[in-house]
Amino acid sequence: MAHGPATLADGWRAYISRWVFTTNHKDIGTLYLWFSFSMFLLGGAFAMVIRAELFQPGMQLIRPEFFNQMTTMHGLVMVFGAIMPAFVGLANWMIPLMIGAPDMALPRMNNLSFWILPFAFAILTSTLFMEGGGPNFGWTFYAPLSTTYAPESVNFFIFAIHIMGASSIMGSINIIATVMNMRAPGMTYMKMPLFVWTWVITAFLLVAVMPVLAGAVTMMLMDINFGTSFFDAAGGGDPVLFQHVFWFFGHPEVYIIILPAFGVVSQIIPTFSRKPLFGYSSMVYATAAIAFLSFIVWAHHMFTVGMPIAGELYFMYATMLIAVPTGVKVFNWITTMYKGSLTFETPMLFSIAFVILFTFGGFTGLMLSIAAADMQYHDTYFVVAHFHYVMVAGAVFSGTAAIYYWLPKWCGKMYNETMGQVQFWVAFIGFNIAFMPQHFLGLAGMPRRYADYGLQFADWNMVSSIGAFIYGGAQLMLLYNVIMTIRNGKPTTEEKTWEGAEGLEWTVPSPAPYHTFATPPELK
Amino acid sequence: MDCSIASALSHLRNSTRVEIGEPKAMSVDASNRRVVVKSLFGAAAMFAFAIFVLPPIYDLFCEITGLGGKTGDEYTAVDVRVDTSREVTVRFVASNNASMPWEFRPTKDKVVVHPGEPTEITYFARNTTGEDMVSQAIPSLVPNNVADYFHKTECFCFENQPLAAGDQADLKLVFIIDPDLPEGVTSLTLSYTIFDITDRMANPLAQLQ
Numbered sequence: 143m144a145h146g147p148a149t150l151a152d153g154w155r156a157y158i159s160r161w162v163f164t165t166n167h168k169d170i171g172t173l174y175l176w177f178s179f180s181m182f183l184l185g186g187a188f189a190m191v192i193r194a195e196l197f198q199p200g201m202q203l204i205r206p207e208f209f210n211q212m213t214t215m216h217g218l219v220m221v222f223g224a225i226m227p228a229f230v231g232l233a234n235w236m237i238p239l240m241i242g243a244p245d246m247a248l249p250r251m252n253n254l255s256f257w258i259l260p261f262a263f264a265i266l267t268s269t270l271f272m273e274g275g276g277p278n279f280g281w282t283f284y285a286p287l288s289t290t291y292a293p294e295s296v297n298f299f300i301f302a303i304h305i306m307g308a309s310s311i312m313g314s315i316n317i318i319a320t321v322m323n324m325r326a327p328g329m330t331y332m333k334m335p336l337f338v339w340t341w342v343i344t345a346f347l348l349v350a351v352m353p354v355l356a357g358a359v360t361m362m363l364m365d366i367n368f369g370t371s372f373f374d375a376a377g378g379g380d381p382v383l384f385q386h387v388f389w390f391f392g393h394p395e396v397y398i399i400i401l402p403a404f405g406v407v408s409q410i411i412p413t414f415s416r417k418p419l420f421g422y423s424s425m426v427y428a429t430a431a432i433a434f435l436s437f438i439v440w441a442h443h444m445f446t447v448g449m450p451i452a453g454e455l456y457f458m459y460a461t462m463l464i465a466v467p468t469g470v471k472v473f474n475w476i477t478t479m480y481k482g483s484l485t486f487e488t489p490m491l492f493s494i495a496f497v498i499l500f501t502f503g504g505f506t507g508l509m510l511s512i513a514a515a516d517m518q519y520h521d522t523y524f525v526v527a528h529f530h531y532v533m534v535a536g537a538v539f540s541g542t543a544a545i546y547y548w549l550p551k552w553c554g555k556m557y558n559e560t561m562g563q564v565q566f567w568v569a570f571i572g573f574n575i576a577f578m579p580q581h582f583l584g585l586a587g588m589p590r591r592y593a594d595y596g597l598q599f600a601d602w603n604m605v606s607s608i609g610a611f612i613y614g615g616a617q618l619m620l621l622y623n624v625i626m627t628i629r630n631g632k633p634t635t636e637e638k639t640w641e642g643a644e645g646l647e648w649t650v651p652s653p654a655p656y657h658t659f660a661t662p663p664e665l666k
Numbered sequence: 667m668d669c670s671i672a673s674a675l676s677h678l679r680n681s682t683r684v685e686i687g688e689p690k691a692m693s694v695d696a697s698n699r700r701v702v703v704k705s706l707f708g709a710a711a712m713f714a715f716a717i718f719v720l721p722p723i724y725d726l727f728c729e730i731t732g733l734g735g736k737t738g739d740e741y742t743a744v745d746v747r748v749d750t751s752r753e754v755t756v757r758f759v760a761s762n763n764a765s766m767p768w769e770f771r772p773t774k775d776k777v778v779v780h781p782g783e784p785t786e787i788t789y790f791a792r793n794t795t796g797e798d799m800v801s802q803a804i805p806s807l808v809p810n811n812v813a814d815y816f817h818k819t820e821c822f823c824f825e826n827q828p829l830a831a832g833d834q835a836d837l838k839l840v841f842i843i844d845p846d847l848p849e850g851v852t853s854l855t856l857s858y859t860i861f862d863i864t865d866r867m868a869n870p871l872a873q874l875q
């Protein structure tokens with residue numbers, strides 16, 4: 143294909159083949175991003191069903207059985223289908239550009255790791271239409287709810303998780319190989335942009351813990367189908383073991399979600415502060431420290447299972463320790479902005495909101511890490527509010543910032559700044575209206591994962607639902623903005639879309655040509 | 667899962683389309699392969715760790731700490747010295763797993779014993795259904811740091827309990843409280859949960875775990 147990638151003008155067959163067989167990191171990045179956005183809308187639709195049902199007390203729209211499937215599928219689709227693939231997509235697009243590599247190290251594996259994902263989610267989603275319904279045991283799928291009491295479709299769920307795990311592991315290996323072997327001459331490790339650093343560390347986390355998730359679902363599979371009793375007390379097993387195995391995966395998983403988001407924000411804040419990132423090396427070490435600590439705190443999700451006091455204390459202090467490297471990061475972002483010549487374009491607005499709201503979520507995390515207090519907070523809406531502050535205002539805001547920041551580089555068109563800022567404010571306000579009241583609900587004792595609630599919770603639930611609808615609308619605006627940029631955006635050919643931006647990705651033309659850095663760039 | 671990775675691996679040999687000079691490209695290819703092999707090895711090791719290492723160390727951990735209230739296996743009484751200066755109240759609790767219809771209860775709510783003294787009590791079980799069934803009782807003891815001091819010389823829980831339709835039985839338990847029971851512990855609660863394992867007995871793989 144000397145003339146570059148097939149376009150629709152070459153006929154739809156050629157066009158489809160291009161996307162199906164592509165090994166180009168930019169194509170695959172694009173596929174990941176669109177896929178993740180479509181999953182984001184699907185998971186968002188589930189969330190709208192949940193919030194519509196919770197708009198008023200009493201059962202209005204759906205049956206409780208279906209409500210349980212909605213909360214479960216919302217969590218699974220958002221975590222594994224929307225957030226994780228979005229950052230893998232960004233990694234595919236940006237890592238080779240940032241380290242001056244012509245492509246990812248293992249392009250065919252890259253193709254495979256993307257294309258198995260749609261199958262995984264097709265299988266997962268199809269369970270909703272099966273007899274007995276889809277997974278209804280929560281995104282944490284605690285046994286024996288997910289084994290002895292699971293719907294028939296649980297085997298499809300397990301299969302889907304296996305595929306997602308394989309995809310993530312392949313994607314991670316690719317990133318590790320790319321960063322280790324494909325850096326342009328002179329691009330030493332300590333010169334790599336922070337987004338690249340956070341991603342390699344994340345990739346190591348993924349290789350370490352996705353197999354543990356695969357192990358957990360495999361043990362479920364055997365308990366369900368082959369008569370073993372890993373998690374079945376009747377045969378000498380223990381349901382609490384499931385929680386240990388799950389959270390041994392699950393806690394590193396939440397950092398898998400947030401570390402690349404840290405990376406994105408660490409790229410954007412210096413650009414719009416027109417200052418280099420403050421404390422680059424401390425950022426790298428803090429990221430590594432967070433990754434390490436994430437392996438030794440998992441039982442803070444299990445304070446109520448009946449641990450001995452020594453265990454409670456250990457997991458409490460270890461969890462609080464994570465606040466230290468996290469604090470280092472927040473401090474560095476703020477110091478980068480301090481005395482900078484700041485401008486507030488859309489990516490910067492999302493990044494600043496990230497810093498504020500993520501820090502807020504970190505504080506509620508600290509409240510939850512106090513073992514004695516967690517007895518009250520556990521499994522209430524307070525936890526729901528906590529993790530939406532860190533995952534939505536954290537990962538999703540950072541992902542949105544990344545889209546606005548790099549979209550001109552990807553498609554050579556500038557988004558409409560006014561529309562971008564309007565979308566930001568709708569998202570910011572909608573988000574806080576949706577999730578701030580959930581703190582109050584949780585503190586007042588409203589348990590999570592129920593289709594109905596007591597009358598005393600009615601007002602804040604209505605507020606929360608209204609906020610959720612606004613926030614959902616903001617995502618449609620994002621989609622609109624992206625499509626309008628691609629179709630009608632003002633062309634921009636400048637290499638450096640943002641005058642304050644630094645890095646190799648801003649040395650190639652916009653839109654980034656199909657092949658970049660066929661000859662490695664010169665580094666000063 | 668592993669096969670999809672393996673098939674990806676088989677493509678790797680000629681996968682790197684790096685166009686940065688021949689000798690360099692060769693070595694990049696080789697180091698990529700090294701990364702893939704090492705990472706896959708690491709991933710496989712973590713998978714094995716989750717299935718084959720975590721459950722046994724969890725069990726071991728519970729056994730050492732008495733966590734989860736699991737009581738020990740059959741105990742052979744050694745050189746009993748009864749400590750008549752202490753009295754310990756042992757309470758008995760019974761519960762049925764959700765899918766278990768049997769009638770199941772201790773014949774006494776509690777006994778007061780001296781450490782070192784063998785005590786026999788019974789649980790009453792009746793198969794209230796019209797079908798032959800097999801049950802398994804799973805013990806749990808609180809406070810959980812005393813599991814090491816609660817010895818059972820005979821217990822129906824060491825085996826499963828088959829009962830024909832409509833049959834009933836008194837299930838026997840003999841225990842000794844260790845005279846070394848920590849000071850300050852004056853009462854223990856022993857609970858049994860009874861599970862229906864009829865299906866499991868028919869399953870040829872039942873003994874796997």
Ligand code: HEM
Nearest residue numbers: 396400442443465504507508510511520521525529532533
């Ligand atoms: C300073 C940092 C943090 C601390 C101290 C912290 C602490 C905690 C604690 C103690 C819980 C358990 C609450 C309970 O179930 O009772 C929890 C739940 C959770 N956290 Fe965090 N957290 C922190 C950051 C994060 C981040 C960065 C993420 C993800 C991006 C995250 C995601 C979650 C999720 C998803 C749950 C709930 C899981 C569930 O039960 O469904 N947390 N956090």
Ligand SMILES: [Cu+2]
Nearest residue numbers: 393396442443
């Ligand atoms: Cu955690």
